[in-house]
Amino acid sequence: MSDSMGWLIAAGVLVVLELFSGTFYLLMFATGLAAGALAALAGFGAAVQLLSAALVGVVATVVLHRSRFGHSRRGNTARDPNMNIDIGQKLEVDHWRDGHARVKYRGALWDVELGPGAHAQPGVFKIVEVQGSRLIVSGA
CATH class of the missing domain: 2.40.50.140 (Nucleic acid-binding proteins)
Known part of the structure; x- marks a missing residue:
């Protein structure tokens, strides 16, 4: 199995888990894993794949957290x-x-x-x- 396929399977697992959790955070991590798959398809090594997956996942999570979708409304x-x-x-x-x-x-x-x-x-x-x-x- 190629590296890119491993990244995509992991991303798919997170997308399925996201359906059960009801938040968007796992989807942001799945986006990071998809970025790792793209890096693998581009022929980069394992270090670049991990770095791109981590960087995209963290940035996507921070952007989500700062958006209006990242906070639950707890009104009266x-x-x-x-x-x-x-x-x-x-x-x-x-x-x-x-x-x-x-x-x-x-x-x-x-x-x-x-x-x-x-x-x-x-x-x-x-x-x-x-x-x-x-x-x-x-x-x-």
Whole structure:
């Protein structure tokens, strides 16, 4: 087996492992291994092959890490409408007790709590956050 084929098989293994990991970092290392295969095809020795694979892999990894794809977004999922379909929905509260209420929403009873700036008066409120089985609301 030629050197280039060994590099390409190793790159292929990393691409398959990448499919299971869900990050792009193994793909960047596979790119480095592909660079090693190109160096082998060009007829360079083992030292140049290793150096090109390492250099391309490290540079690709650094570029990925500095890009927007290299960082996971860890926002507050309790307030994220993309993560929770209840955020932004409206509900009606008939009466409040010390900033808390119990209302029927989506066929179940929920505890409702006033968010910052909301006033405890009967009416329609907008859900701004979900904390377990509590809905935090603001004025609609």
